[in-house]
Amino acid sequence: MVQIKDVAKLAGVSVASVSRVLAGLPVVSEPTRKRVLEAVKELDYRPDLAARRLRSRRSDTIGLVVSDIRNPFFTEVSRAVEDVAFNHQMRVILCNTDEDPDKEASCLELMRDEKVSGVILSPSLKLLSHFTPGDYGFPIVLVDRYERGIEADAVLLENFDAAFRLTEHLITNGHLHIVFVYGAESATGRQRLEGHRAAMLKHQLPVCTEGVKPVEDQAREAALSVLKRSPLPQAVIASSGLILLGVTEALRETRMVIPRDIAVAGFDNMPWTQLVQPGLTVIAQPTYEMGREAIELLLQRIATPDKAMRQLVLRGELIERGSSAARS
Amino acid sequence: MVQIKDVAKLAGVSVASVSRVLAGLPVVSEPTRKRVLEAVKELDYRPDLAARRLRSRRSDTIGLVVSDIRNPFFTEVSRAVEDVAFNHQMRVILCNTDEDPDKEASCLELMRDEKVSGVILSPSLKLLSHFTPGDYGFPIVLVDRYERGIEADAVLLENFDAAFRLTEHLITNGHLHIVFVYGAESATGRQRLEGHRAAMLKHQLPVCTEGVKPVEDQAREAALSVLKRSPLPQAVIASSGLILLGVTEALRETRMVIPRDIAVAGFDNMPWTQLVQPGLTVIAQPTYEMGREAIELLLQRIATPDKAMRQLVLRGELIERGSSAARS
DNA sequence: CTGTTAGCGCGTTCAC
DNA sequence: GTGAACGCGCTAACAG
Numbered sequence: 001m002v003q004i005k006d007v008a009k010l011a012g013v014s015v016a017s018v019s020r021v022l023a024g025l026p027v028v029s030e031p032t033r034k035r036v037l038e039a040v041k042e043l044d045y046r047p048d049l050a051a052r053r054l055r056s057r058r059s060d061t062i063g064l065v066v067s068d069i070r071n072p073f074f075t076e077v078s079r080a081v082e083d084v085a086f087n088h089q090m091r092v093i094l095c096n097t098d099e100d101p102d103k104e105a106s107c108l109e110l111m112r113d114e115k116v117s118g119v120i121l122s123p124s125l126k127l128l129s130h131f132t133p134g135d136y137g138f139p140i141v142l143v144d145r146y147e148r149g150i151e152a153d154a155v156l157l158e159n160f161d162a163a164f165r166l167t168e169h170l171i172t173n174g175h176l177h178i179v180f181v182y183g184a185e186s187a188t189g190r191q192r193l194e195g196h197r198a199a200m201l202k203h204q205l206p207v208c209t210e211g212v213k214p215v216e217d218q219a220r221e222a223a224l225s226v227l228k229r230s231p232l233p234q235a236v237i238a239s240s241g242l243i244l245l246g247v248t249e250a251l252r253e254t255r256m257v258i259p260r261d262i263a264v265a266g267f268d269n270m271p272w273t274q275l276v277q278p279g280l281t282v283i284a285q286p287t288y289e290m291g292r293e294a295i296e297l298l299l300q301r302i303a304t305p306d307k308a309m310r311q312l313v314l315r316g317e318l319i320e321r322g323s324s325a326a327r328s
Numbered sequence: 329m330v331q332i333k334d335v336a337k338l339a340g341v342s343v344a345s346v347s348r349v350l351a352g353l354p355v356v357s358e359p360t361r362k363r364v365l366e367a368v369k370e371l372d373y374r375p376d377l378a379a380r381r382l383r384s385r386r387s388d389t390i391g392l393v394v395s396d397i398r399n400p401f402f403t404e405v406s407r408a409v410e411d412v413a414f415n416h417q418m419r420v421i422l423c424n425t426d427e428d429p430d431k432e433a434s435c436l437e438l439m440r441d442e443k444v445s446g447v448i449l450s451p452s453l454k455l456l457s458h459f460t461p462g463d464y465g466f467p468i469v470l471v472d473r474y475e476r477g478i479e480a481d482a483v484l485l486e487n488f489d490a491a492f493r494l495t496e497h498l499i500t501n502g503h504l505h506i507v508f509v510y511g512a513e514s515a516t517g518r519q520r521l522e523g524h525r526a527a528m529l530k531h532q533l534p535v536c537t538e539g540v541k542p543v544e545d546q547a548r549e550a551a552l553s554v555l556k557r558s559p560l561p562q563a564v565i566a567s568s569g570l571i572l573l574g575v576t577e578a579l580r581e582t583r584m585v586i587p588r589d590i591a592v593a594g595f596d597n598m599p600w601t602q603l604v605q606p607g608l609t610v611i612a613q614p615t616y617e618m619g620r621e622a623i624e625l626l627l628q629r630i631a632t633p634d635k636a637m638r639q640l641v642l643r644g645e646l647i648e649r650g651s652s653a654a655r656s
Numbered sequence: 657c658t659g660t661t662a663g664c665g666c667g668t669t670c671a672c
Numbered sequence: 673g674t675g676a677a678c679g680c681g682c683t684a685a686c687a688g
Contacts, residue, residue, distance in 0.1 A: 001681095003681060003682085004681065004682065004683095005681085005682095013658080013659085014658065014659045014660075015659085015660095015681095015682080015683090016658070016659060016660080016661095016683080016684085017657090017658065017659080019682070019683060019684085020657095020658090020683095023683085027657065027658090028657070028658085029657060029658090032657085032658080046437075046440070046441050047441075047681085047682075048382070048680085048681050048682070049441055049442060049443070050378055050381035050382040050387070050443065050680085050681080050682095051382050051664090051680070051681035051682040051683090052681080052682055052683075053378040053381075053664095053682095054376070054378040054379050054382050054664050054665065054666085054680090054681080054682075054683095055663085055664050055681080055682045055683045055684080056664090056682080056683060056684090057664075059378070068407070069397075069403060069406055069407050069410070070403050070404060070407050075397060075398050075403050076398060078397055078422070079396070079397050079398050079424060082397070082422055082423070082424055083424070086423070086424075091421050091438075091442070092421065092422055093419050093420060093421055093422075094406070094410055094420055094421075094422055095410070095414070096407060096410055096411070096414075109374075110419075112374070113374050113375075113377055114377060114419070115377070115378065216599070245599055245600075245603075248603050249602070249603065252602070252603060252605075270600075271544070271573055271600070272573075272598075272599070272600030272603060272604070274577070274580070275573075275576050275577065275580060275600060275603070275604050276600070276603050276604060276605075277580075277604075277605055329665095331665060331666085332665070332666065332667095333665085333666095336675095341674080341675085342674065342675040342676075343665095343666080343667090343675085343676095344667080344668075344669095344674070344675060344676080345673085345674065345675080347666070347667055347668080348667095348668095348673095348674090351667080355673065355674090356673070356674085357673060357674090360673085360674085375665085375666075376664085376665050376666070378664085378665080378666095379664070379665035379666040379667090379680090380665080380666060380667080381666095382664090382665080382666075382667095382680050382681065382682085383665080383666045383667045383668085383679085383680055384666085384667065384668095384680090385680080
């Protein structure tokens with residue numbers, strides 16, 4: 001194995017100079033710099049990362065801790081995080097928590113053991129409820145989930161406003177009797193519920209909700225029971241992509257025709273939402289952008305740890321499709 | 329920071345004994361063992377991974393190199409890999425290549441620099457064409473993509489047979505004029521094409537294919553042109569989930585009714601395939617299982633590097649839905 | 657601007 | 673069964 005002293009020998013300089021060149025320190029003269037780089041190329045020298053990390057106490061690694069990478073939102077976020085990290089010569093290590101506080105704790109310990117430069121975290125409701133960024137030895141940026149008043153960096157959707165606009169859109173189209181199916185154990189779900197509630201109150205309409213665990217099956221079950229009610233509601237809103245999937249399955253099972261029998265709308269512009277007849281009206285989250293913003297915020301935090309915490313609130317886009325068309 | 333000598337001091341033993349206990353070596357006496365573990369707990373000692381890795385020359389890290397984590401197949405695989413790795417106290421680092429040979433090379437170099445224990449790789453057609461596992465300093469398990477004759481561990485679908493069965497299913501239902509839209513730059517796509525071709529030849533039917541880049545847009549475009557043909561084909565088969573998405577979009581744009589105007593079938597049982605009226609017939613890949621098998625094969629290879637290479641070929645399940653119903 | 661040198665924290669030989 | 677001591681490959685501090 002070729003190591004730094006081999007490079008130093010070939011270039012006729014000390015190991016310190018080699019180290020300086022590789023670190024990009026501007027204190028080396030151009031001639032030495034050039035000779036070192038030649039020697040590096042000549043020998044195909046690869047620095048030993050373990051040794052570097054031991055000595056420098058830095059890992060150049062970012063942790064990504066989410067509930068489930070299979071959630072399309074997090075899939076997209078992870079892709080963005082990996083892209084930016086790769087461009088910054090940093091690694092990403094991934095951890096799935098399944099919303100389980102114990103597993104969250106293990107993952108965060110793992111990140112501490114790895115001495116990660118920072119973590120992008122999507123916390124469970126429980127963890128979020130008593131979250132303090134200072135409890136960990138590394139900076140953390142929250143993504144998707146955040147509660148007002150917490151002193152932490154975060155990137156999130158304007159959940160309240162998005163749900164408000166989506167609800168008003170349905171009301172405008174004449175759908176007044178709406179059931180809001182939402183993730184009861186999710187910060188996001190609750191915030192979207194508040195936006196929905198505000199819109200209904202503004203129009204003096206009764207609020208009718210159905211809290212579910214944020215799982216496709218549960219949402220399907222809940223939707224099936226809603227669809228058996230008499231009178232049938234005029235519309236259903238789903239507070240997340242997974243729940244929208246469950247609701248749509250229920251609609252299909254009961255052979256309901258959208259929007260003739262019932263209107264539908266929800267969150268997350270997944271590829272299939274335009275395929276389901278007659279197209280599903282959704283709030284599209286800028287998911288890739290959220291991931292990119294999260295890691296860039298994290299990199300800034302790493303660079304300047306003492307700046308004030310920031311919350312970046314992005315706007316969702318209302319995509320109107322046939323599923324919420326006006327009642328005739 | 330608490331380190332190994334602190335533990336040794338508190339337990340009243342040498343650092344060597346602490347190291348032996350933590351490594352699980354069976355040469356330590358029960359009393360010392362117990363006292364060491366108590367001291368570890370007492371001090372909440374966490375071994376420094378960088379130091380351990382430098383010394384032991386092992387990283388306990390698995391690399392996952394795929395074209396795009398957003399491809400639902402790889403999303404599921406990555407979840408499986410992460411689950412198993414977590415249970416084995418190993419880390420996963422992720423790399424997206426976008427099917428770009430240069431990026432593949434960078435990712436594999438990155439893995440070498442990280443001194444990963446092994447890599448799970450889904451190679452581009454180009455990389456696969458001259459792939460030799462010995463070229464890298466670590467074991468590699470191929471997933472999803474493989475070419476007969478290559479001396480490498482691999483986990484894949486029985487592509488030929490699956491495409492054969494899917495095609496025969498359509499033929500049985502009276503769809504004789506079939507267009508096969510496939511990923512021309514993909515090993516998987518080509519193998520599935522061969523299976524399709526064999527089925528068509530067996531029934532003495534003409535083979536009609538449409539090679540596309542494995543991107544949703546391209547598949548949509550190709551399908552649109554197919555749908556303009558006269559006479560209209562009786563069925564379309566898509567060789568992957570992404571292509572099936574594009575084809576379905578084209579069908580929707582042209583207001584075709586499935587299967588009255590044209591029948592459809594494809595690969596990958598994504599959640600939305602049952603939502604699109606009247607449900608899409610697909611070959612379901614055991615994706616999670618493939619990921620699990622891949623990392624378990626890798627762990628075995630790491631444990632016993634000299635055993636013969638193995639290829640694990642899993643069977644896809646034909647899920648019949650309305651989109652391929654018999655012609656009336 | 658450059659070189660010398662002392663550790664970073666751990667695993668592992670080798671004596672005992 | 674146990675401990676002392678060396679060195680993994682590198683960075684940073686200091687001296688020149």
